[in-house]
Amino acid sequence: MTCSAPPSAVLHCGNYRLDLARPLIMGIVNVTPDSFSDGGLHARTDTAVAHARALLAAGADILDIGGESTRPGAEPVPLSEELDRVIPVIEALAGEGVLLSIDTYKPEVMRAAVAAGAGMINDVFGLRQPGALEAAAGTDAAVCVMHMQGTPQTMQAAPVYTDVVAEVAAFLSERVAACQAAGIARDRIVVDPGFGFGKTTAHNIALLRGLGEIVRRTGRPLLAGLSRKSVLGRITTREKATDRVAASVASGLVAVQNGARILRVHDVDATLDMVRVWQALEEAA
Ligand code: 7PM
Numbered sequence: 550m551t552c553s554a555p556p557s558a559v560l561h562c563g564n565y566r567l568d569l570a571r572p573l574i575m576g577i578v579n580v581t582p583d584s585f586s587d588g589g590l591h592a593r594t595d596t597a598v599a600h601a602r603a604l605l606a607a608g609a610d611i612l613d614i615g616g617e618s619t620r621p622g623a624e625p626v627p628l629s630e631e632l633d634r635v636i637p638v639i640e641a642l643a644g645e646g647v648l649l650s651i652d653t654y655k656p657e658v659m660r661a662a663v664a665a666g667a668g669m670i671n672d673v674f675g676l677r678q679p680g681a682l683e684a685a686a687g688t689d690a691a692v693c694v695m696h697m698q699g700t701p702q703t704m705q706a707a708p709v710y711t712d713v714v715a716e717v718a719a720f721l722s723e724r725v726a727a728c729q730a731a732g733i734a735r736d737r738i739v740v741d742p743g744f745g746f747g748k749t750t751a752h753n754i755a756l757l758r759g760l761g762e763i764v765r766r767t768g769r770p771l772l773a774g775l776s777r778k779s780v781l782g783r784i785t786t787r788e789k790a791t792d793r794v795a796a797s798v799a800s801g802l803v804a805v806q807n808g809a810r811i812l813r814v815h816d817v818d819a820t821l822d823m824v825r826v827w828q829a830l831e832e833a834a
Contacts (some may be wrong), residue, residue, distance in 0.1 A: 551748055556739045558570050559736065560691050560736065560737070560739065560770060560818025561689075561691060561734065561736045561737045562648055562668035562669050562690055562691035562737070563663070563667075563668035563688070563689045563690050563691075565645065565648045565668045567610070567611075567648060567682065567691075569770050569810045569811070570594050570762035571812065571824070571828060572809065572810055572811070572812060572824050572827070573610040573611060573811045573812070574608060574609050574611070574811075574812055574814060574817055574820050574821060574824065575609065575610065575611040575612070575613050575650065575772070575811055575812065575813040576601070576604030576605070576607070576609035576611070576648045576785070576814065576815075576817045577604075577613050577615070577776065577813060577814065577815050578597055578600055578601045578604065578612050578613060578614045578638065578767075579597070579615055579617060580593065580597045580614060580615065580616050580634040581593075581617050581634075587604060590633060590637070593634070593773045594637040594638055594641065595762065597614075597638045597750055598638055598641045598642060600730070600740070601614070601638070601642055601645075602645075603752055603818045605645060605647055607817040607818040607821065608695065608817055608818070608821040609629060609645070609647070609817045610645050610648065611647070611648045611649075611650055611669065611748050611811065612641075612642065612647055612648070612649050612650065613650040613651075613652050613671055613809045613813060614635050614638055614649060614650065614651055614652060614662075614667070615635070615641060615651075615652030615653070615671075616630070616631040616634035616635045616652075616653070616658075617634075620672050620680070620702060622702065623701055623702075624702070626715065627720075628655060628657055628658070630824075631653065631655065631658055632657070632658060632661055635651060635653070635658065635662060636662065636665050637707070639651065639662055639665040639666050639667055640665050640666065642666070643665060643666030643806050648668045648669060649662075649666055649667045649669070650667060650668070650670070650671045650693070651663070651666060651667040651669070651670055651671065652671045652673070653670070653671075653672065653828075654672045654673060654674040654676075654678045654681060655678070655681075655686035655708075656678070656679075656680035656681050656683070657684075658684055658805075659672075659681065659688065659690075660684050660687070660688070663688040663689075663690050667690060667736075667825065668684050668690050668691065668692070669690055669691040669692070669693065669739075670686075670688070670690050670691070671692075671693040671695055672692065672693065672694060672695065673695045673697055673701075673743065673746065674695075674723045675694040675695055675696065675697070675720070675721075676692060676694055676724065676727070676728065677724075682727060682731040682733075683727065683731065685728070685731075685733060686731040686732040686733050689737075691737045691739060692728060692733060692735070692737060692738055692739065693739040693741050693772050693811075694721065694724040694725070694728065694738065694739070694740055694741065694742040694772075695740075695742075695743040695746065695772075696717045696720050696741065696743040696746065697743045697746035698710075698746070698748070699747045702744075704746055704747035705747065708747045708748050708749055708752060710752060713748070713752045713756055713759075714755055714756060714758075714759030714762055714763065714832050717742045717743075717756060717763060718763045718767060719766075720767040721740040721741075721763065721766075721767045721769075722743070722766060722767050723769075724740070725738055725740065725767055725769055735769070738769050739769060739770050739771070739772050739810075740763070740767045740769045740770070740771055740772070741771065741772040741773070741774065742756045742760070742763055742771070742773070743774075744756065744757075744773065744774055744775050744778055744780065745774075745778045745779060748780070749782050750780050750784065753778075753780040754780075757775075757803055757804060757807070758807070759807075760804060760807035760808055760809060761772070761807045761808045764807075764809075765806040770810040770811065771808060771809050771810055772805035772809065772810070772811040772812075772813060773801070773809040773811070773812055773813070774802065774811060774812075774813035775797060775800040775801060775812075776797045776801070776812075776814040776816065777790040777793045777794070777797055777815055778793075778797075779793070781793045781796040781797060781800060782796075784796065794816045794819055795819075796824075797814060797815070797816060797819075797820075798816070798819050798820060798823045799816065801820055801823060802823050802827060805823075805827055806827070812824075
């Protein structure tokens with residue numbers, strides 16, 4: 550089931566229109582409990598907002614704000630705790646003139662985040678949790694639907710695919726159809742193969758090589774999240790996530806060359822340099 554239409558160049562995200570003619574950079578903002586000082590809610594909000602502003606200054610086009618409820622291997626965070634983490638950060642950044650994305654799979658967090666100013670919903674469960682599709686459809690935000698085999702608690706135990714590229718493409722096509730059936734217009738939808746979410750090293754490599762096929766089959770703009778991931782640690786033998794910046798940029802370039810239009814990254818500055826190099830070569834073509 551192929552779709553020959555090119556991914557639309559403009560993504561509708563609430564009041565924002567995102568031009569995807571060039572690859573965009575989504576900076577990661579984790580709102581996590583402060584492990585250094587017990588500074589409480591205000592200190593945590595301030596730390597996250599300061600980090601977000603630094604990512605903006607470095608050239609981020611989108612900020613992805615997460616309360617750490619969807620990290621691989623992580624235990625779920627209670628709803629009230631997740632709201633307490635992310636909503637104050639979204640409120641503080643809502644006037645900055647940048648697209649804010651909420652990283653959540655909980656319908657209540659989606660609604661509250663969009664009400665507070667988020668224009669994109671990033672759901673690692675691909676809007677499969679009860680009520681998530683309806684919650685997203687009830688907003689005018691863009692949605693990023695991601696593929697994951699299993700759950701964050703179990704997914705890395707023993708991932709199995711016959712043809713990982715075909716299966717991820719089929720899953721994402723089904724989720725795009727489900728979104729549209731729920732009333733989410735096609736021009737609001739982004740797809741994501743979910744690097745590291747129920748995938749071995751070989752699966753991740755096959756997906757990176759096959760990104761173009763996923764773009765063609767889904768007919769939607771593709772977001773790639775490879776930044777500092779453990780697959781890059783295994784390939785490079787870099788144990789510390791912060792030592793994986795070069796590998797992140799290298800894999801990001803391959804993703805862009807294979808059709809990715811949004812890169813979800815920690816290292817916005819290095820990623821922007823890469824995108825500029827790629828762009829200079831594109832413009833000379
Ligand atoms: C530990 C391991 C902590 C992995 C955090 C992670 C994606 C995402 C994440 C992605 C989209 C991370 C991941 N990854 N959302 N959320 N795509 N759309 O590296 O690949 O931040 S959590």
